[in-house]
Amino acid sequence: MIGRFAPTPSGPLHFGSLCCALASFLDCRANQGVWRLRIDDIDPPRCVSGSAETIQQQLQDFSLFWDGDITWQSQQLQAYQDQLLRLVNDGAVYRCNCNRKQLQSQNGFELGYCINHPPAANETCALRMNLQGEQSWHDLFLGPQNFDISTHPELCVRRRDGLIGYPLATVLDDISMGITHVIRGADLLPAAASQLALFAYLDYPAPQFGHIPIATNVDGNKLSKQNHAEPLRSANRPQQLRAALAHLGQASSEATGSVEDVIRQAISSWDRSAVPQGR
Template sequence: MPSSPYRGRFAPSPTGPLHLGSMLAAFGSWLLARHAGGRWLVRIEDVDPPREVAGAAASQLATLAAFGLQPDEPVQYQSRRHGLYRAALERLLADGRAFPCHCSRTDLAGQHGIHRHCVGGRQRPHPAIRLRVADDTHVAFDDGLQGHFGQWVDRAVGDVVLLRADGCWAYQLAVVVDDAAQGISDVVRGADLLDSTPRQILLQRALGLPQPRYLHLPLLLDAQGAKLSKSLAARPVDATDPLPTLRWLWAALGQEAAELEGIDALPALLQRAVAAFQPGRLRRDAIPAARPLP
C-alpha cells in the first residue's frame, strides 16, 4: 500500500456538465486530500469520443474553479496519454496476460456477456484486446469507507476488455495506468465504481503497479431509492452561486452543518471546511436527496 505523501484526484468524464453527484465526489476527494495535507489533482478522462460532449471538459473545469476546487498540478487529459496505454498493453500481450478477441456482444449473449473463452466465428479486422482472467480469481480489498469488498472476477466480469474493437481504450486500463503514472496514493470516488476496483487491482498486479488506497463515497438516491440520474443528479450545479451547494454537499457528507453557517465568502467557507472536516463522520450508506436541493 502507498505511503505518504497523500496524492488524490478527481477524474470526470466529459460527457456533460458537473452535477450534484459528481460534485459530491469532487468535494469529498478534495476535503480528504486537504485534511491529509496532500495534493489534489484533476484528470479529464476523455478516451471515449462517442460519449464525449463538445465543450464539456472546459465547462467542468470552469465549474470546479467557480467552487474554489483548484488542482495542485496541471490538469491531465487521457486523450494525450495514448503512448502510456499502448506501452502497458504491449507489455501485457508480450507476457501472455492479454490476448486479441474477435467476439461481439451478440456472440457473448449466451454467456450473459461474460467472456471466458472466444466463441466468435468471424475474424474482425480490429479485434478487442482482453486481460486474461484465470478461473477462480478472487480479488478483495479493504475500502476506506465501505469496508471489506471482494469479487470473483472471472465469474462476475470475465476476461476484461483493455482495448475496444472500435479502437478506444477501455476505462479499466487507462485509469490504472494514469493513477500509477501520476503517483496517486488515494482514490476517492463514487460507490458506483466499487465493483470496478477488483478488476483494477488485478490489472495493477499484472503490470506490477502499486495499489492505491480506495475510498468510495455513497451515492445520492432519489425518492424511490434509485440512483439519481436524469431527474436531479444530471442537473448542472449552479456555478454562479456555489455556497448553497457546498453547504448541502458538506451536510450530505455527514459533516456538522453548523460549521459552515454564517460564512458568506467562498475562500473563508472552504478554509473553515478543511479545518472542521472529520473523516470519521463520512456517511457509508447511500444518501437520500429527498430534501430540497440547492
C-alpha cells in the first residue's frame, strides 16, 4: 500500500488540509503502508515563495512524517511532455481556443465546437481529451460510485498558457510513484471518474480512491486558501489534531497527551468505516 499527500504550495496548510493529510497518513500507517509527499508545483502563478518549506514543517510539527524523498511536479516536466506528445500522435487530444468565460458559460464544457471547427494553426490553444463512457468504482468511504464522464468537463491536458494540465500530471505522477490509495476531500469526487478513465486509457491500474467530508467555515463554505482559511497554529497542536480526528469520526478524537501520543493512538484505532459520508 502506497498513499500520498499532494499539496499545492500556494500558502500554509489549514484545518481542511490537516484533515486530508491526517486521513491519508493514518490509513497508510494503520495498514503498514508507505506514505509519500508530493509537492504539486506545476502552476507557478499559484505558487507562493516559501510555502513548500512551510508545509513540510507543518506536517512534521503534527508528526505526519513522510517516507522517502519528496516528489516535485516541477521536476517531472519532461515526463509530462513525453506523454503529451504520445497523446497528440495518437490523435487522443484536440486543440481548443475557448476562453475561460466561454467554458464557464457552458459549465466547463467545450461542447465539441473546436472538434468540429478546429482553430487556426497559429492560434494559441489548450489541448483537451474528450473521454466518454461510465466509470464505476468503490470509494473507500462513500461506497459504490457511478459517473457518466460525458457529463463532466473535458480533461485539459495542456493549458492555453502552455502549462501541463493538472489532470494529466497527477495521473502520471500517481503511476510513476506507484500510488495505490488516494485519500482526499469529497469536493474532488467527480474528478475521480475522469482520472479513472485516463488511467484506463493509459492502460495502468488505478489507485483506490477515498473521499472524506470537506471541512467548512461557519458560512458553510469549503475551507480553502481562496476563502482565506486560517493557517494551522503552532500552539495547541494536540487540540487541532483531536478536532481533525473528530471530523473524521475517529474514537481517537478523545485521545490525550502530546502530538506524538495522539498520533500513536489514532494509528492504532484507525477505522475507515467510522469516517462520515458527508460531502
